[in-house]
Amino acid sequence: MTTPLTPPPKKNPLKRSLTPTSPPGVRSRATLGLTAAAAEGRFMLQTCAECGTVQYPPRDACCKCLSVDLPWKDISPTGTLLAESTVRTSTNLYFRERAPWRLGSVQLDAGPTIICHVHGDVAPKSRVILSNRLDRSGQGVMMALPEQRTPDMEDDPELRAMSSDPKHRRVLITDARNPNAPTLAKALHDAGATMIFVGEAESWLPNPQRDALTAIPGVEIMALDVTDTTSVKELAGEIGGKLDILINNAQFVRPGGAMARGDVGFAQDEMEVNYFGLMRLAQAFGPGMCSRTADGVNSAVAWVNILSAYALVNSADYGCFSASNAAAYSLSQNLRNDFRASGLRVMNVFVGPTEDDWHQELPPPKVLPPAVARSVVQGLKDGLEDVYCGDVAKDMIERFRAGPKILEREMTKGQQG
Amino acid sequence: MSTLTDLTQRMASGEVEIVDLTHTLDPDFPVIILPPEFGQCARFRMEEVSAYDHRGPAWKWHNISMSEHTGTHFDAPVHWISGRDVPNGAVDEIPAEKLVGPVVVIDCSEGSAQDDDFELTPEIIEAWEAEHGRIPEDAWVLMRTDWSKRRGADYLNMREDGPHSPGPTPDAMRLLAEERNIRGFGTETVGTDAGQGAHYTPPYPAHFILHGAGKLGLQCLANLDQLPATGAILIAPPLKIRNGTGSPLRVLALVEK
Numbered sequence: 001m002t003t004p005l006t007p008p009p010k011k012n013p014l015k016r017s018l019t020p021t022s023p024p025g026v027r028s029r030a031t032l033g034l035t036a037a038a039a040e041g042r043f044m045l046q047t048c049a050e051c052g053t054v055q056y057p058p059r060d061a062c063c064k065c066l067s068v069d070l071p072w073k074d075i076s077p078t079g080t081l082l083a084e085s086t087v088r089t090s091t092n093l094y095f096r097e098r099a100p101w102r103l104g105s106v107q108l109d110a111g112p113t114i115i116c117h118v119h120g121d122v123a124p125k126s127r128v129i130l131s132n133r134l135d136r137s138g139q140g141v142m143m144a145l146p147e148q149r150t151p152d153m154e155d156d157p158e159l160r161a162m163s164s165d166p167k168h169r170r171v172l173i174t175d176a177r178n179p180n181a182p183t184l185a186k187a188l189h190d191a192g193a194t195m196i197f198v199g200e201a202e203s204w205l206p207n208p209q210r211d212a213l214t215a216i217p218g219v220e221i222m223a224l225d226v227t228d229t230t231s232v233k234e235l236a237g238e239i240g241g242k243l244d245i246l247i248n249n250a251q252f253v254r255p256g257g258a259m260a261r262g263d264v265g266f267a268q269d270e271m272e273v274n275y276f277g278l279m280r281l282a283q284a285f286g287p288g289m290c291s292r293t294a295d296g297v298n299s300a301v302a303w304v305n306i307l308s309a310y311a312l313v314n315s316a317d318y319g320c321f322s323a324s325n326a327a328a329y330s331l332s333q334n335l336r337n338d339f340r341a342s343g344l345r346v347m348n349v350f351v352g353p354t355e356d357d358w359h360q361e362l363p364p365p366k367v368l369p370p371a372v373a374r375s376v377v378q379g380l381k382d383g384l385e386d387v388y389c390g391d392v393a394k395d396m397i398e399r400f401r402a403g404p405k406i407l408e409r410e411m412t413k414g415q416q417g
Numbered sequence: 418m419s420t421l422t423d424l425t426q427r428m429a430s431g432e433v434e435i436v437d438l439t440h441t442l443d444p445d446f447p448v449i450i451l452p453p454e455f456g457q458c459a460r461f462r463m464e465e466v467s468a469y470d471h472r473g474p475a476w477k478w479h480n481i482s483m484s485e486h487t488g489t490h491f492d493a494p495v496h497w498i499s500g501r502d503v504p505n506g507a508v509d510e511i512p513a514e515k516l517v518g519p520v521v522v523i524d525c526s527e528g529s530a531q532d533d534d535f536e537l538t539p540e541i542i543e544a545w546e547a548e549h550g551r552i553p554e555d556a557w558v559l560m561r562t563d564w565s566k567r568r569g570a571d572y573l574n575m576r577e578d579g580p581h582s583p584g585p586t587p588d589a590m591r592l593l594a595e596e597r598n599i600r601g602f603g604t605e606t607v608g609t610d611a612g613q614g615a616h617y618t619p620p621y622p623a624h625f626i627l628h629g630a631g632k633l634g635l636q637c638l639a640n641l642d643q644l645p646a647t648g649a650i651l652i653a654p655p656l657k658i659r660n661g662t663g664s665p666l667r668v669l670a671l672v673e674k
Binding site for chain 2: 227263
């Protein structure tokens with residue numbers, strides 16, 4: 001049984017913080033398919049279009065018929081643990097620091113045998129579920145989990161090394177005025193986050209959500225305006241050294257495309273919050289978080305951006321807002337590169353139209369705060385990079401994958417935004 | 418001795434004091450709030466360009482951005498629809514001699530301390546004149562409320578039905594603009610109008626009547642409690658922005674001790 005994590009003791013100021021190290025990160029292009037699937041929590045393997053063979057490890061040709069037509073397909077993740085071993089020392093720095101480390105081989109019901117990480121609660125020769133996870137180098141790796149949930153299984157050291165679990169961690173939610181802030185803060189508290197800082201801009205204006213927020217244990221309201229570089233730097237100076245998860249929920253949204261608006265006023269606000277806001281936060285909080293990714297139980301793990309699904313394709317009714325989110329999405333990819341060496345994970349949560357004042361004229365389905373909070377917390381627990389929240393976002397990514405140009409043409413019919 | 422030499426000597430000796438009536442341009446200083454579907458007044462923002470570093474080894478400087486109506490600021494007649502056809506109504510066109518001149522202060526601080534929606538009325542103006550004499554032509558008139566001493570949420574004093582802060586009634590503005598022919602009107606609040614000024618006829622009388630008559634406005638002033646009722650000189654030159662409707666500025670007063 002997994003030993004549940006206890007709240008970490010206060011840090012010994014005489015001890016040097018560990019420098020982050022990474023597990024091996026080099027992969028063939030074919031193998032990156034595994035990473036892409038792990039990024040959104042899917043268990044996928046190459047499946048030969050000619051002979052139907054499911055193969056692992058990924059290759060450029062089918063191991064049975066040499067076909068090069070090898071689409072990635074969702075596969076049943078069930079199998080049986082064949083053999084196992086525990087590595088007690090390693091020449092690789094990352095595993096050396098984390099030994100002992102359990103490994104094994106799993107015979108997948110779908111065919112192939114897979115060498116994988118093994119959860120501590122998996123009994124010898126038992127039935128397992130293989131989970132395709134991102135490791136700290138941001139690559140997809142396989143981990144065998146017990147077939148049935150076990151108590152505190154998320155606290156297993158190997159599993160926790162791959163997740164971004166909020167338990168015992170300290171979180172910043174950037175916008176106390178976003179309608180999703182109280183629900184998000186509550187969900188993080190329920191998931192075990194110890195401190196939940198919530199940024200509030202312009203304290204000289206009333207915030208009707210203030211009481212709901214401060215009623216949640218662990219919540220502290222902090223002055224933060226993502227459009228003001230000084231304010232972002234000041235808060236980073238205050239809490240940047242103990243922040244484990246940053247959730248950027250700041251958003252400025254107004255309906256309208258470029259031609260409907262006729263000026264750049266709201267578009268500037270959208271860029272200031274949705275794009276430059278993210279950049280300011282990254283420049284102020286990124287370096288501190290990146291330096292603390294090996295800092296024990298409450299180490300820095302994840303950077304979360306709550307983006308609009310319209311980051312993927314422009315929606316005419318919200319043409320300028322979509323553009324600002326596309327910019328933020330592109331910047332998040334840049335941050336993935338810059339945070340990669342540290343292992344700090346950038347998770348984007350793409351959300352469909354939300355149930356609020358600015359989407360009043362849109363028909364349902366619209367996303368409510370509990371759905372956003374569930375997506376964020378589950379995504380963190382599963383260590384994901386890409387989460388699609390709500391029917392519109394899920395539909396959008398499906399159509400995007402089927403053909404970005406077709407989706408673009410569908411979304412740009414010629415109605416005035 | 419020439420007048421100016423005399424003045425500079427008196428300034429040096431402290432007989433003439435310079436009072437700063439300006440709030441610091443601060444990113445967190447409140448601005449006027451409109452319903453969210455309208456365009457909003459930009460807050461003051463400052464981005465570092467270099468700070469004696471690789472971006473500029475020997476110098477530090479910032480790029481700043483804001484609205485024409487951010488912080489302690491000046492309103493030109495073209496700011497309001499009623500003043501759009503006033504000749505020389507933009508900040509760059511206002512003659513320089515209008516930017517330095519006499520100022521009188523009507524003290525409404527006591528009433529404003531009792532009532533957030535305190536009104537400056539013709540009766541109050543006439544009572545002031547009974548004590549201090551008729552308001553001189555072409556003078557600045559400032560409404561002292563001590564509102565500049567408020568901080569945070571108390572400054573805008575925003576409630577469900579909008580902001581609550583003192584200001585002039587339409588009749589008071591007509592008296593000042595049309596009968597006294599003042600140069601301009603200034604307040605310590607976020608606008609020249611009362612917080613609830615939208616509910617007068619005409620709405621926002623300070624803006625509508627003042628600018629319609631080609632007069633000037635000043636708001637977010639500070640330190641009005643350091644000015645005498647009469648006899649001071651106000652120095653209030655806005656930035657020379659082409660077709661500008663207003664401008665943040667440093668407002669100073671010369672006060673004889």
